[in-house]
Amino acid sequence: MSSVPLVLGIETSCDETGVGIVRGHTLLGESLASSVDEHARFGGVVPEVASRAHLEAMVPTMQRALDQAGVTLADIDAIAVTAGPGLAGALLVGVAAAKGYALAAEKPIYGVNHLAAHVAVDTLEHGPLPEPAIALLVSGGHSSLLLVEDLARGVQPLGATIDDAAGEAFDKVARLLGLPFPGGPWIDKAAREGDGASITFPRGLTGPRDQAEHRFDFSFSGLKTAVARWVEARERDGERVPVNDVAASFQEAVCDVLTAKAIAACRDRGVDTLVIGGGVAANSRLRVLAEERAAKYGIAVRVPRPKLCTDNGAMVAALGSHLVAAGVAPSRLDLPADSAMPLTSVVA
Amino acid sequence: MLVLVVDTATPAITAALAEVTEEGTRVLAERVTVDGKAHGERLAPQIEAALTEAGVKPRDLAAIVAGTGPGPFTGLRVGLMTAAAMGNALGVPTYGVCSLDGLGAPLSGHALVATDARRKEVYWAVYADGVRVDGPHVDRPAEVSPGAATTAVGQGALVYADVLGLPVPPDEPIYPSAFELARLAAPRILSGEPGERLVPLYLRRPDAVEPGARKHVS
Numbered sequence: 001m002s003s004v005p006l007v008l009g010i011e012t013s014c015d016e017t018g019v020g021i022v023r024g025h026t027l028l029g030e031s032l033a034s035s036v037d038e039h040a041r042f043g044g045v046v047p048e049v050a051s052r053a054h055l056e057a058m059v060p061t062m063q064r065a066l067d068q069a070g071v072t073l074a075d076i077d078a079i080a081v082t083a084g085p086g087l088a089g090a091l092l093v094g095v096a097a098a099k100g101y102a103l104a105a106e107k108p109i110y111g112v113n114h115l116a117a118h119v120a121v122d123t124l125e126h127g128p129l130p131e132p133a134i135a136l137l138v139s140g141g142h143s144s145l146l147l148v149e150d151l152a153r154g155v156q157p158l159g160a161t162i163d164d165a166a167g168e169a170f171d172k173v174a175r176l177l178g179l180p181f182p183g184g185p186w187i188d189k190a191a192r193e194g195d196g197a198s199i200t201f202p203r204g205l206t207g208p209r210d211q212a213e214h215r216f217d218f219s220f221s222g223l224k225t226a227v228a229r230w231v232e233a234r235e236r237d238g239e240r241v242p243v244n245d246v247a248a249s250f251q252e253a254v255c256d257v258l259t260a261k262a263i264a265a266c267r268d269r270g271v272d273t274l275v276i277g278g279g280v281a282a283n284s285r286l287r288v289l290a291e292e293r294a295a296k297y298g299i300a301v302r303v304p305r306p307k308l309c310t311d312n313g314a315m316v317a318a319l320g321s322h323l324v325a326a327g328v329a330p331s332r333l334d335l336p337a338d339s340a341m342p343l344t345s346v347v348a
Numbered sequence: 349m350l351v352l353v354v355d356t357a358t359p360a361i362t363a364a365l366a367e368v369t370e371e372g373t374r375v376l377a378e379r380v381t382v383d384g385k386a387h388g389e390r391l392a393p394q395i396e397a398a399l400t401e402a403g404v405k406p407r408d409l410a411a412i413v414a415g416t417g418p419g420p421f422t423g424l425r426v427g428l429m430t431a432a433a434m435g436n437a438l439g440v441p442t443y444g445v446c447s448l449d450g451l452g453a454p455l456s457g458h459a460l461v462a463t464d465a466r467r468k469e470v471y472w473a474v475y476a477d478g479v480r481v482d483g484p485h486v487d488r489p490a491e492v493s494p495g496a497a498t499t500a501v502g503q504g505a506l507v508y509a510d511v512l513g514l515p516v517p518p519d520e521p522i523y524p525s526a527f528e529l530a531r532l533a534a535p536r537i538l539s540g541e542p543g544e545r546l547v548p549l550y551l552r553r554p555d556a557v558e559p560g561a562r563k564h565v566s
Binding site: 102332 | 392556
């Protein structure tokens, strides 16, 4: 067992400071510190606030993860860190920390792609990922459909949002409905008491012309505006806004498009595994709808538990573990943080 | 005792290995590059290079000294995070020193130290025979009160010499000296004083505004 490398992962691409420790596909320890409460009053993540919080939280978070795993840094075989994409200043804190730990402990460092890590984390729950697979990554910062043929070498982007990320739309609609930040869990909760078929909101990029040009792309900006118009019209007429129905109908529109395009991508590429990751993957309706639709075509849906879907250190360690096992060479000590790191590079 | 010194509070990315003894402090190896946008890339390789040149392994280090700024946030955090991670990994104490002291400590008489804070401002402090008597502050150059200072030192002093109205000695360094930072921390290192958490001197709040009332779309 001990011949399987022990890999530590560090994540700081947004507002979560995460450290995870993985051996093979087994998560041994993880710790997470979040600055989400500090951002709530601003209605979104403030990059400088996040960067400051990462610097404060890193060492205690590292210590907790090591303690939980019952190992020391000397036991670690490699250190993986999110090099991008993400908030530049926030990424830089994690990369600097990883370099400090790697230098001091004389370990190899892997600067890895955050989105690829969202795919890799599923291996901690469901074991090795069948390849090829289609991955749907949906969070506050990303909405992408990916073809995963070899996770250690690169991932092929099939489509992405052309405006707002799905999670961003959840935040904005939540604010519109007077629900707290971050909006995802609150919309999900309100939607359970509402009727998702009560209001027909637009499904972005699903028209005939979009099918040619933006077949696997997403757009949520128009949907957000449509919800705002609908709500404002009720307010103007002095009518009560049916928050639960609006939440459910909005959520239905998002989940409908996400799952329809994900299943279409699977069928288009003849792939029978769909992995869903990112914070929005914690949405209960998305999980149900994806499984319902996938079942019709014999597609297996893999969604890690919600705690692994949102940003964390375990996902970075999981990808690092996969890279080490695949014999991928580590990064150099001058590896940069790359806020726009392309998916075609899994290692910086 | 072997001590690693880092400072990333200015465009100078500084890594040095110093030896601190009761007899004094000396720098064994040093790597400095000036690039305001490459702290994240350059610092770690420079640390490695300085250690390698001196034939020292990371585990031989007894302490880490870091310049805590003030300085532009992003670069400053690179130095402090790297230093804190190394201190944590090696189980050795970390000590912070105000980066401006790395310029002001060797000066005799009354002197102003100013570094570039961007946004047309400077980070500044006033020194009397090497001891900081005012600051650190961040202000527009015209708002700096140099007190009894008769000279000004540092890159900010150079850039804003016209506004500050103080002569800038041509032979003084314009970026914090690793030797001075090590020397200033030496008493704490030698007496085995407990290390401290490295807290950056930001001096400015994050730029962030709370959202106002909802904007209407129609």
